[in-house]
Amino acid sequence: MSTNTARPRFSPSPCVIGDTRDRLALESRNNDWMPIIQCPADFPPQVFDVAVSQLIHHPEYNSTLILRSETLVDTSSDFPASIPHFDGFRPVRNIHRRLLPRRPGRDAGLEQHCTLYAPTNGDDDSPIVLVLTPIPEAGASLPYYHPTVHHLAFRYIVAETPLLRIELVPLAGTPTDLNSRIYRTCLALLDTLHRYGWGAVTNYKKRILHDRVIAxxxxxxxxxxxxxxxxxxxxxxxxxxxxxxxxxxxxxxxxxxxxxxxxxxxxxxxxxxxxxxxxxxxxxxxxxxxxxxxxxxxxxxxxxxxxxxxxxxxxxxxxxxxxxxxxxxxxxxxxxxxxxxxxxxxxxxxxxxxxxxxxxxxxxxxxxxxxxxxxxxxxxxxxxxxxxxxxxxxxxxxxxxxxxxxxxxxxxxxxxxxxxxxxxxxxxxxxxxxxxxxxxxxxxxxxxxxxxxxxxxxxxxxxxxxxxxxxxxxxxxxxxxxxxxxxxxxxxxxxxxxxxxxxxxxxxx
Structure with missing residues (x-):
C-alpha cells in the first residue's frame, strides 16, 4: 500500500454503560470491567501486535510527563499472578516495564505489566488484546501521569465491522463520564492506537530519526x-x-x-x-x-x-x-x-x-x-x-x-x-x-x-x-x-x- 494513502477518519464513540456485548469476560469476580470508548478498526487484526508495540515501548509519545520506559522482563511463559485472566483469551506475552518520569523530583517512577492476549481457540499466538496493569509500591498512589485504574485494556474486536475498544477497571471513586480526565485520556490513547495501526498498514516510516549518534x-x-x-x-x-x-x-x-x-x-x-x-x-x-x-x-x-x-x-x-x-x-x-x-x-x-x-x-x-x-x-x-x-x-x-x-x-x-x-x-x-x-x-x-x-x-x-x-x-x-x-x-x-x-x-x- 502506498505510504501516501490518507489515514481514514478517526471516528470515536463512547461505549454505552451497562452494555455487555463483546465485553471482556473475566474469570475473577472481583474485577468489573467497564467499556469506555471505541472506533472502527481500519486495519486487520494481524497488525494489532505492531500497533501496540509502539504503545508499550514508547509511552513518552503519549505523555510529556514520561521520559521513557525500560523493559525489565520480557517473557512468553511464567506469567505473573497479578495479571487478569479472561474467558476466551490466553496470555501469550508479558512485558514487565518501568516508566521513568521526565521530572523525577516531582513524579515517581512506576512499574507496569503489559500483557498481550490471543484467542483461546486455535494455536495462533497473534494478540488482539493488550492489558496494562500498574504495580504501585505498597501504600503508594499512582503517579499523576498514569490513569487511576487497576487495569486498562486495548482490544481489537473481530466483527463484520471490526472495532478498537478501550476498557478498564477503575480505582474506587474514579469518574468515568464524558467530561472526566480518564475519558479524555482514553480518547487520546484510542486515537494513538488508530494512528499506529494505520501507519503499520501503510509501512509508515519516521522521516526524522533521533538518537542515531548518541543512545x-x-x-x-x-x-x-x-x-x-x-x-x-x-x-x-x-x-x-x-x-x-x-x-x-x-x-x-x-x-x-x-x-x-x-x-x-x-x-x-x-x-x-x-x-x-x-x-x-x-x-x-x-x-x-x-x-x-x-x-x-x-x-x-x-x-x-x-x-x-x-x-x-x-x-x-x-x-x-x-x-x-x-x-x-x-x-x-x-x-x-x-x-x-x-x-x-x-x-x-x-x-x-x-x-x-x-x-x-x-x-x-x-x-x-x-x-x-x-x-x-x-x-x-x-x-x-x-x-x-x-x-x-x-x-x-x-x-x-x-x-x-x-x-x-x-x-x-x-x-x-x-x-x-x-x-x-x-x-x-x-x-x-x-x-x-x-x-x-x-x-x-x-x-x-x-x-x-x-x-x-x-x-x-x-x-x-x-x-x-x-x-x-x-x-x-x-x-x-x-x-x-x-x-x-x-x-x-x-x-x-x-x-x-x-x-x-x-x-x-
Missing amino acids: REEYQDLYLVMRERHRHLVNTWQEVTDPLKHVFEDIGIATFLVLLWKHTFGSQSYACTSSNASEDPECEPWRSWPRPPAGFLDLGCGNGLLTHILTTEGYDGHGIDVRARTSWSHYPESTQARLHVESLDPSGPIVEHPFLRHGVFIIANHADELTPWTPVLSTLVSASGYLSIPCCTWAFDAKYERTNTPDYPTPNDNFIDGLNLGGDGSNASSYSRYRIWLASLSLHCGWQVECEALRIPSTRNWAIIGRRRTTQDTEELEEIRRRVEDIVVHVRERGLFKTRTPEGKAKDH
Missing part, C-alpha cells in the same frame, strides 16, 4: 542531571529572549557534546582532582571522561551560555562573538575569561589564531555566515571535529541560493537519504537543499558526515557532525587540504566576504 537512554539520563545543575539560570536570565527555550536548549546541546566527546575521544582520560572537581562532595563522572585534545571553540557564541555550561563542567574552551552580550558580565569570572569579542575572518590567515589550533573541536550553533566555514576551518587547522547546527542559509560570502552557489558532488542517493532531513522526502525546500549542500561540502572537506536531530526545544535542531576523516592516507589528506585551500582562495578573489566589525573593545572579556 537515547544515555542522553536522557545525563540531561536530567545537567538540567538540575543549571536550571537556576532561568531565574537569572539577562537577555530579552525566552529563558526557558534558550537555557534548556543549551543544556541539551552541552549534554550531547559531552557524550559525543566521550565516545569520540575514548582513548583519553582525565583524572578528577580537587582543582577541577565541583562543589559537590563526589566528583561527577563526566569530569574524567575523554574530551577534545585542544579544547573547544564556540563560534558566534552569542549569549555565551553554552560556553558557560561546558566550562563550568570542567571542559576547556572559549567562545567568540562580534559583541559582548548582557549575560557575559553576569557570569562568574572563570566564564568571563573564556568569552572574547572578536571578528573572525575565515578567508584570511588563521595560522596564528590562539583558539583555532590543531586538535580543537569547533562548535557552530546558529553561527550564521560562519556556518559553511566550519568544515573548511576544521580541515585547515586539523581540528579534532566539529558540530554545526545551521539556521540561516549562508554560503561563503552571500546568502545560499541553489541557482548560483556551486554544488559539491554527493556519492549517491543513499548519502542524501542518510542525512535525516525530515519533511515529505522531496527535499524541495530551500532549507533541505541547504543542508544537503552543507553535507556535501563537509564530505568535500574530507569529513565523514553524521547527522542528528537533537532533542532540544528548537525547530532548527538538525546537527551535522564531523569527527572522523574520510581517509588517513597522508597523500589523500594533502590533496583534500589543497582543494579546501582553493575554496578560500576563490572567496578571497571574489572579494565579497565582509568581516563583521567587533562592537566594543576587543579582548575585554
Whole structure:
C-alpha cells in the first residue's frame, strides 16, 4: 500500500454503560470491567501486535510527563499472578516495564505489566488484546501521569465491522463520564492506537530519526542531571529572549557534546582532582571522561551560555562573538575569561589564531555566515571535529541560493537519504537543499558526515557532525587540504566576504 494513502477518519464513540456485548469476560469476580470508548478498526487484526508495540515501548509519545520506559522482563511463559485472566483469551506475552518520569523530583517512577492476549481457540499466538496493569509500591498512589485504574485494556474486536475498544477497571471513586480526565485520556490513547495501526498498514516510516549518534537512554539520563545543575539560570536570565527555550536548549546541546566527546575521544582520560572537581562532595563522572585534545571553540557564541555550561563542567574552551552580550558580565569570572569579542575572518590567515589550533573541536550553533566555514576551518587547522547546527542559509560570502552557489558532488542517493532531513522526502525546500549542500561540502572537506536531530526545544535542531576523516592516507589528506585551500582562495578573489566589525573593545572579556 502506498505510504501516501490518507489515514481514514478517526471516528470515536463512547461505549454505552451497562452494555455487555463483546465485553471482556473475566474469570475473577472481583474485577468489573467497564467499556469506555471505541472506533472502527481500519486495519486487520494481524497488525494489532505492531500497533501496540509502539504503545508499550514508547509511552513518552503519549505523555510529556514520561521520559521513557525500560523493559525489565520480557517473557512468553511464567506469567505473573497479578495479571487478569479472561474467558476466551490466553496470555501469550508479558512485558514487565518501568516508566521513568521526565521530572523525577516531582513524579515517581512506576512499574507496569503489559500483557498481550490471543484467542483461546486455535494455536495462533497473534494478540488482539493488550492489558496494562500498574504495580504501585505498597501504600503508594499512582503517579499523576498514569490513569487511576487497576487495569486498562486495548482490544481489537473481530466483527463484520471490526472495532478498537478501550476498557478498564477503575480505582474506587474514579469518574468515568464524558467530561472526566480518564475519558479524555482514553480518547487520546484510542486515537494513538488508530494512528499506529494505520501507519503499520501503510509501512509508515519516521522521516526524522533521533538518537542515531548518541543512545537515547544515555542522553536522557545525563540531561536530567545537567538540567538540575543549571536550571537556576532561568531565574537569572539577562537577555530579552525566552529563558526557558534558550537555557534548556543549551543544556541539551552541552549534554550531547559531552557524550559525543566521550565516545569520540575514548582513548583519553582525565583524572578528577580537587582543582577541577565541583562543589559537590563526589566528583561527577563526566569530569574524567575523554574530551577534545585542544579544547573547544564556540563560534558566534552569542549569549555565551553554552560556553558557560561546558566550562563550568570542567571542559576547556572559549567562545567568540562580534559583541559582548548582557549575560557575559553576569557570569562568574572563570566564564568571563573564556568569552572574547572578536571578528573572525575565515578567508584570511588563521595560522596564528590562539583558539583555532590543531586538535580543537569547533562548535557552530546558529553561527550564521560562519556556518559553511566550519568544515573548511576544521580541515585547515586539523581540528579534532566539529558540530554545526545551521539556521540561516549562508554560503561563503552571500546568502545560499541553489541557482548560483556551486554544488559539491554527493556519492549517491543513499548519502542524501542518510542525512535525516525530515519533511515529505522531496527535499524541495530551500532549507533541505541547504543542508544537503552543507553535507556535501563537509564530505568535500574530507569529513565523514553524521547527522542528528537533537532533542532540544528548537525547530532548527538538525546537527551535522564531523569527527572522523574520510581517509588517513597522508597523500589523500594533502590533496583534500589543497582543494579546501582553493575554496578560500576563490572567496578571497571574489572579494565579497565582509568581516563583521567587533562592537566594543576587543579582548575585554
